[in-house]
Amino acid sequence: MKIENPTPIKWQFSQRAEQLQSSVIREILKVTMRPDIISFAGGLPSPATFPVEHMKTAFDKVLSDQGKVALQYGPTDGYAPLREWIAQSLSIDGVTISPDQVLMVSGSQQALDLLGKVLVEDGSKVLVETPSYLGALQAFSVYRPEFVSVPTDENGLLPETVEGIADGACLLYSLPNFHNPTGRTMSLERREALVETCARLGLPLIEDDPYGALSYAGEPLPKMLTMNPNGVIYLGSFSKVLTPGIRLGYVVAPAILIRKLEQAKQASDLHTSQLTQMVVYEAIKDGFLSQHIPSIRTLYANQCKVMLDALEEFFPVGVKWNQPAGGMFIWVTLPKHIDGMQLLDEAIAQNVAFVPGAPFYANEPETNTLRLSFVTVPPEKIRHGVQVLAGLIKNKLR
Amino acid sequence: MKIENPTPIKWQFSQRAEQLQSSVIREILKVTMRPDIISFAGGLPSPATFPVEHMKTAFDKVLSDQGKVALQYGPTDGYAPLREWIAQSLSIDGVTISPDQVLMVSGSQQALDLLGKVLVEDGSKVLVETPSYLGALQAFSVYRPEFVSVPTDENGLLPETVEGIADGACLLYSLPNFHNPTGRTMSLERREALVETCARLGLPLIEDDPYGALSYAGEPLPKMLTMNPNGVIYLGSFSKVLTPGIRLGYVVAPAILIRKLEQAKQASDLHTSQLTQMVVYEAIKDGFLSQHIPSIRTLYANQCKVMLDALEEFFPVGVKWNQPAGGMFIWVTLPKHIDGMQLLDEAIAQNVAFVPGAPFYANEPETNTLRLSFVTVPPEKIRHGVQVLAGLIKNKLR
Known part of the structure; x- marks a missing residue:
């Protein structure tokens, strides 16, 4: 019967x-x-880096050896051997991380949602960088905080500004390595000062680190987690070092917070795919990432250089950009009167795309900014795309 | 530097x-x-039903043919061919469901969380059956509703009681087929009356249907979705008909609600594993489920009969239970003075476990109730476990 x-x-x-x-x-x-579009808009890693054969072998092995376990419901906190692997890999610089400080999640985005659910009270302050990762702003905004923008410069956020704006704040969200959207790296001095300030204020500090492994040259700077494991909430992800389509990330935090996040995760989706976790463990347990990650770094470093060279060659005087030390993004600042959103419309008409900077600001946007990603575009198209953008910008300078 | x-x-x-x-x-x-424990506590499907080889073949095929796509980020609403398959499979009884009414989620539990996020205002009423699925109570409780218990009997909830308690309610949550925890089936008359009442009141009606395909005999009753596709929110899952460890479910609802849920999902975890969705589509597109599901039904029907026979043989007069027409659960009502939680402690001491009924009640619990699951326990252990429980209950009747 239909009503x-x-x-x-x-x-x-x-x-x-x-x-x-x-x-x-x-x-x-x-x-x-x-x-037909040359897109610098993506935040997607290059599929050229996906170890398809290696993953296929791992799926085959797990399903052959432990199929019934892998396909059954699993524990909310995650697959124990993988949690142990993560705890061990983060036990560095004299710090010991225990597996009960690790919660597996369905990509870092879920960690942001769970942290919002558990820590953000309606109307309480959430401190974010200026600009900040859009996905974090989205995840937290559901829990209706008051966003407070922490000033930044090319070396990351300015720790000395935090104390004056932190009263009543429930957390500070930061992305210190090869920041999204700016590609910037927070300096060691800033990290130490930020950790010290947050510890003194009793302010939970989120260290979101999806790109940390993608340093183009030299060792990455120390993680803030290792400076104060009792006050830092570290977010890691397999999306940029293995593959994003499987949705796998993790939170590392003091056990008391992990237990509350685990309850929130149980109510949100019971647990993350048992099969995926077992396969990732199988894929990485024998040191695969230490061979694989350098090939991603080399690819991204080369494409970054192609884009930097093209920017240098084609972009007019008055446009500024940074030289990333790793990651996937370059941040461009145009002369003040040029609006990134308007430029995008014109660029799309010429089959080039990027992301305007404005949406990354929690409060007043700097509308004359752009985020460019170079990792999925072949070198000759990077050059052509930059040339097209340069032409459009030059038109606006006349 | 460590602080x-x-x-x-x-x-x-x-x-x-x-x-x-x-x-x-x-x-x-x-x-x-x-x-060493005989557990009737699980809500887990029997791993004997998991089509491990079939899934392995599907993973292999998808990774071989479309590995780079499967391992990349995907759209928030889900993998289009799978959404089309679901829309088509639900376009029955004269109703047409369009793919834009389908959102893929990481298991039905995530659908409950997203619905809570999007529909439940602090303090607004959520109507639930008495008793109701614990995972739904958990998911909604985070959004701080006032739970209102709708009276039920052995044929499901009593639709005529809804109008009197629905004022200011934001949704009614129901599980009409082989209910968790009671194993009951809502009668056709009740379905029609409930859909009619909710439509008249403009009250969103959730039809959670993880077990619908697991009918032991005969065709399942018509879905409430087909009675009013504009007012019913249907939740489906691959957990009980394929495997739960991959975490895959879906929501079917009017497109306006799906778009809002999609935004909420984007903020919650971006999207559900692209690889998993492609593999499930590969696994089911040629009719696999219509061969596979009957084997699950037969297994569960047989084990259900073993438990029913054992209950009949061993349980004392004064204990009541139902005869499920499908699904995974039997609901036991003890004499009023016997507390299920206390009985559990004694049962565990004798290596038998079950779930006490009390946690399934949103408001005043009937503490003299139990949920028994028979699907993962071999027949001889079912008989033994029931005999142990019967002995404990008889002790309390002396």
């Missing part, structure tokens, strides 16, 4: 749902899926 | 996080993982 002419439902969304909007980036990505 | 003697953080959890506690069931499951 005849039912009263149409007037869908009423919660106040927190009213905060939600589709990410500008995801909307841009839909446009830029067109094969 | 010396930092101020220990006094972790302050949000009010919504204070609602969270670890599920009684998951705590019991930890005890019952001991191999």
Whole structure:
């Protein structure tokens, strides 16, 4: 029996749902899926780096040897051998991380959601970098905080500004290595000062580190986690060093917080795929990442150099950008009167795309900024795309 | 540099996080993982039903043919061919479901979380069956509703009671087929009356249907979705018909709600594993489920009969239970003075476990109830476990 002419439902969304909007980036990505577009818009790693054969072997092995376990429900905190592997890999610089400080999640984005759920009270302050990762702003915004923008410069956020704005804050969110969107690296001095300040204020400090392994040259700077494991919440991910499509990340934090996050995860999705966790453990347990990651670094470093050279060659005087030491992004600052969103419309008309900087700001946006990603575009297209953008910018300088 | 003697953080959890506690069931499951325990506590499907070889072939095929796509980030709403397959499979009884009414999620539990996020306002009423699925109570409780228990009997909830308690409610949550925890089936008349009442009141009606395919005999009753696709939110899952460890489910609802849920999902975890979705599509697209599901039904029907026979043989007069027409659970009602939680302690001491009924009640619990699952226990152990429970119950009747 079908109900005849039912009263149409007037869908009423919660106040927190009213905060939600589709990410500008995801909307841009839909446009830029067109094969004729040169897209610097993606935040996607290069599929050339995905170890498909290696993953296939690992899936085959786990399903052959432990198929029934891998396909069954699993524990909420995650697959124990993988949690142990992570704890061990982070037990460095004199710090010991225990497996009960590790929670497996379905990508770092879920860690951000769970942290918002557990730590953010309606109306409480969340401190974020200026600009900050859009996905974090989205995840936290559902829990209706007051975002407070912490000033930054080319060496990351300015720790000395934190104390004056931290009163009543529930957390500070930072992304110190090869920042998204700016590509910047927080200096060692800043890290130490930030950890010290947050520890003194009793302010939970999130260290989001999806790109940390992607240093182009030399050792990455010490993790803030190792400076104060009792006060830092570290987020790691397999998306940029293995593959993102499997959705696997982790949170490392004091056990008391992990237990609360585990309860929140149980209510959110019970647990992360047992099969995926077992396969990733199988894929990495014998040292695969230490052979694999250098090949990603080399690829990205080369493509970054191609883009930097093209920017140098084609972009007019008055446009500024940074020289990333790793990661996937370059941040461009245009003369003040040029609006990135408007430039995007013109660029798309010429089959080039990027992400305007404005959506990355929690409060007043600097609209004359752009994020460029170079990792999925072949060198000759990087040069051509930059040349097109340069032409459009020059037109606006006349 | 490690910070010396930092101020220990006094972790302050949000009010919504204070609602969270670890599920009684998951705590019991930890005890019952001991191999010497006969556990009727699980909500886990039988691993004997997992098509390991078939899944292995599907993983191999997807990774061989489309590895780079499968391992890359994917769209938030899900893998299009799988969404189309689901839409088509639900376009029955004269109803057409379009793929844009389908959102893929990481198991039904995530659908419950997203629905809570998007529809539940602090303090607004959520109507649930008496008793109800514990995972739904957990998922919604984070969003701090007032739970209102809708009376039920052996044929499911009583639709005529809804209108009197629905004022200001944001949703009604139901599980009409082979209910968890009661194993009951909502009658056709009740379904029609409930859909009609909710449509008249403009009250969103959730039809959670993880067990619907597991009917022991005959066709399942019509889905409420087909009675009013504009007012019913249907939740489906691959956990009970394929495997749960991969975490894959879906929501079917009017497109306006799906778009809002999609935004919430994007903020929660970006998207569900692209690889998993492609593999499940590969595994089911040529009709695999229509061969596979009957074998699950037969296994569960047989084990259900073993337990029913044992209950009949061993349980004393004064104990009541139902005869499920499908699914994984039997609901036992003891004489009023026997407390299920206390009985559990005694049962565990004799290496038998089950889930007490109390945690399934949103409001006043009936403490003299138990949920028994028979699907993962071999027949001879079912008989022995029931005999042990019967002895403990008889002791309390003396």
